[in-house]
Amino acid sequence: MHVPVTQNDATPSRCSLFHQLVARHNCPMSDSFPLPDAPWPTLLPGWVWLCGAGPGDPGLLTLHALNALRQADVIVYDALVETAILDWARPEAEAIYAGKRGGKPSAKQRDISLRLVDLARAGKRVLRLKGGDPFVFGRGGEEAQTLVQHGVPIRIIPGISAGIGGLAYAGIPVTHRDVNQSVTFVTGHDQSGETPSSLDWGAISRGSQVIVIYMGIKHIAQISASLISAGRGSSEPVAVVTNATTGNQRVLETTLGTIEADIATHGIEPPAIICVGRSVLMRQVLDWQALAAGEAPRDIDPLGRGRPAESA
Numbered sequence: 181m182h183v184p185v186t187q188n189d190a191t192p193s194r195c196s197l198f199h200q201l202v203a204r205h206n207c208p209m210s211d212s213f214p215l216p217d218a219p220w221p222t223l224l225p226g227w228v229w230l231c232g233a234g235p236g237d238p239g240l241l242t243l244h245a246l247n248a249l250r251q252a253d254v255i256v257y258d259a260l261v262e263t264a265i266l267d268w269a270r271p272e273a274e275a276i277y278a279g280k281r282g283g284k285p286s287a288k289q290r291d292i293s294l295r296l297v298d299l300a301r302a303g304k305r306v307l308r309l310k311g312g313d314p315f316v317f318g319r320g321g322e323e324a325q326t327l328v329q330h331g332v333p334i335r336i337i338p339g340i341s342a343g344i345g346g347l348a349y350a351g352i353p354v355t356h357r358d359v360n361q362s363v364t365f366v367t368g369h370d371q372s373g374e375t376p377s378s379l380d381w382g383a384i385s386r387g388s389q390v391i392v393i394y395m396g397i398k399h400i401a402q403i404s405a406s407l408i409s410a411g412r413g414s415s416e417p418v419a420v421v422t423n424a425t426t427g428n429q430r431v432l433e434t435t436l437g438t439i440e441a442d443i444a445t446h447g448i449e450p451p452a453i454i455c456v457g458r459s460v461l462m463r464q465v466l467d468w469q470a471l472a473a474g475e476a477p478r479d480i481d482p483l484g485r486g487r488p489a490e491s492a
């Protein structure tokens with residue numbers, strides 16, 4: 181089964197989907213949007229909070245993240261953080277870009293970590309904002325470790341990772357009872373920019389019905405070939421979700437055997453999440469953005485269960 185790339189919103193802003201949804205629910209968001217009444221932690225001077233900003237849609241921030249934004253003196257943010265989120269910070273807060281994008285000139289990891297140490301030592305209340313979840317392929321662990329080694333107190337605020345939330349926005353459940361009892365999250369390249377040599381594709385292929393690949397576009401030829409030679413069928417469904425949860429979200433539905441050519445044909449570029457496995461078929465019934473736009477489900481029983489979804 182092969183369906184062309186779909187784009188859910190022609191508006192070029194990364195956060196236009198969010199604004200659309202806000203407008204639809206008639207719930208204007210503003211800087212003064214109050215946090216619910218709860219004992220929110222205080223970001224103290226000299227502390228660094230490492231916080232996930234989610235995959236893009238600002239509405240996917242956690243309340244802890246919003247609480248942090250409301251207090252920080254300095255926000256050090258990554259390339260994949262939706263910058264509209266920074267509008268919710270205090271007006272006097274300083275925003276420092278510390279983006280790292282594969283193949284492009286970017287700040288060195290050690291420099292970023294040491295900058296955080298310096299800011300904390302200068303008595304700032306520091307918010308380190310990272311795309312998705314800070315501990316999922318985001319080097320958050322390394323930054324946190326450096327801070328602890330330098331005696332800087334930290335707090336970790338998880339975020340919604342692109343490999344889960346991004347797929348959900350594409351209508352793909354990362355686990356589904358009829359498809360998988362496990363899921364493997366894989367990175368497509370390591371620190372040197374190459375496919376990690378430590379990855380045992382045979383074991384991943386046998387052990388996990390669904391494989392979610394971060395940073396997989398650059399090495400897709402090698403990755404798809406490795407999976408096929410490890411025993412996965414070349415007709416196995418694959419989805420590539422780019423700019424997930426933003427107004428520029430695009431979804432390519434393809435197969436392991438055709439993914440490399442399709443990525444080239446459609447000019448697909450990072451950031452993208454690649455999902456390999458039959459759960460991709462569920463998009464035919466769960467593409468909720470298409471449904472909301474008035475389209476009919478393509479197939480209400482894409483896994484061919486032939487019985488109600490809720491039955492035991």
Ligand code: SAH
Binds near residue numbers: 260315318426453
């Ligand atoms: N910590 C992040 C991942 C950082 S690694 C998280 O938990 O999501 C960066 C990779 O994440 C990108 O190359 C891409 O593979 C994926 N990614 C992050 N945001 C994305 C988005 N909005 N859409 C698609 N992929 C995304």
